[in-house]
Amino acid sequence: MELKIFGHKSPDTDSICSSIALTYLKNQLGESATAYRLGEVRKEAKYVLNYFKVDAPVLLEKVCSEDNCFLVDHNEYAQSVDGLQEANLIGIVDHHKLGGISTTLPLSVRIAPVGCTCTIIYNLFKENNVEITYEIAGLLLSAILSDTLLYKSPTTTQADIDACKALAEITKVDVETYAMDMFKYGTSLDGMSIPEIVHMDFKEFTIAGNKVGIGQVFTMDLDSIMAKKQEYIDYLESSEYFAVVLAITDIIKEGSYLLYKADNNVISDAFELEAAQGVFAPGVVSRKKQLVPNLTSALEK
Numbered sequence: 001m002e003l004k005i006f007g008h009k010s011p012d013t014d015s016i017c018s019s020i021a022l023t024y025l026k027n028q029l030g031e032s033a034t035a036y037r038l039g040e041v042r043k044e045a046k047y048v049l050n051y052f053k054v055d056a057p058v059l060l061e062k063v064c065s066e067d068n069c070f071l072v073d074h075n076e077y078a079q080s081v082d083g084l085q086e087a088n089l090i091g092i093v094d095h096h097k098l099g100g101i102s103t104t105l106p107l108s109v110r111i112a113p114v115g116c117t118c119t120i121i122y123n124l125f126k127e128n129n130v131e132i133t134y135e136i137a138g139l140l141l142s143a144i145l146s147d148t149l150l151y152k153s154p155t156t157t158q159a160d161i162d163a164c165k166a167l168a169e170i171t172k173v174d175v176e177t178y179a180m181d182m183f184k185y186g187t188s189l190d191g192m193s194i195p196e197i198v199h200m201d202f203k204e205f206t207i208a209g210n211k212v213g214i215g216q217v218f219t220m221d222l223d224s225i226m227a228k229k230q231e232y233i234d235y236l237e238s239s240e241y242f243a244v245v246l247a248i249t250d251i252i253k254e255g256s257y258l259l260y261k262a263d264n265n266v267i268s269d270a271f272e273l274e275a276a277q278g279v280f281a282p283g284v285v286s287r288k289k290q291l292v293p294n295l296t297s298a299l300e301k
């Protein structure tokens, strides 16, 4: 009976690409399998599918006791499809810690501490001597670049890098340029208003008796924000807060660009730099560990 292959809920690029690639591999090996997804395809994965001209997997809402299921990029009931506990679990390919699934029959499990499920799938293609097509290579490569943040993530292993090198030769893409375009598209803030962006992840604090707001946005689409820099500053200035900082965090550059309503001295003090609207604060990526304590000590002076 047909195998249903799917990644986790709220699927990321790895979940989408690994379900498609493993399905292709199984089909090549003569097994009947179909790729599914458990939710909306996010922007980044849309970019990948569009680039390599591959259709998104079919949406799967629940499974029943007759279904044969194969999990990729997850192994926990809470992250998986509704009804999985009653269905037949045939196998798992994953790179996460074991999360408490139990079965009545033996199953095929391939879990390795690498940066991406697609790195394991790349190796399954090799082990089974199945040729990797241009499209499949594109999906595998994209997922590895996504999960490892272009090798910047501490989860990156040599196996991930080796797989990417081989896959880049099949796809003929320039890895760095492709990854940056993918991240940029995936984190694009297109269609969002300035208040929406400022308040996307916004927290209020009381520091030295004053109300202070700190917002943080993760994006690599800095140009679209800086094109409206003055409008952002006007919006922050018009707020009721004594001070507000909007940190636009670029995880690849490992730092944040700062827009703010605050005394320049406070910003200079807090981040040990020459304050200016849009200034880049190297190494500042965490609100909890950096933005809040740094601003607190500067404002309490």
Ligand SMILES: [Mn+2]
Pocket (backbone or CB within 6 Å): 014, 015, 073, 095, 115, 116, 117, 147
């Ligand atoms: Mn993953």
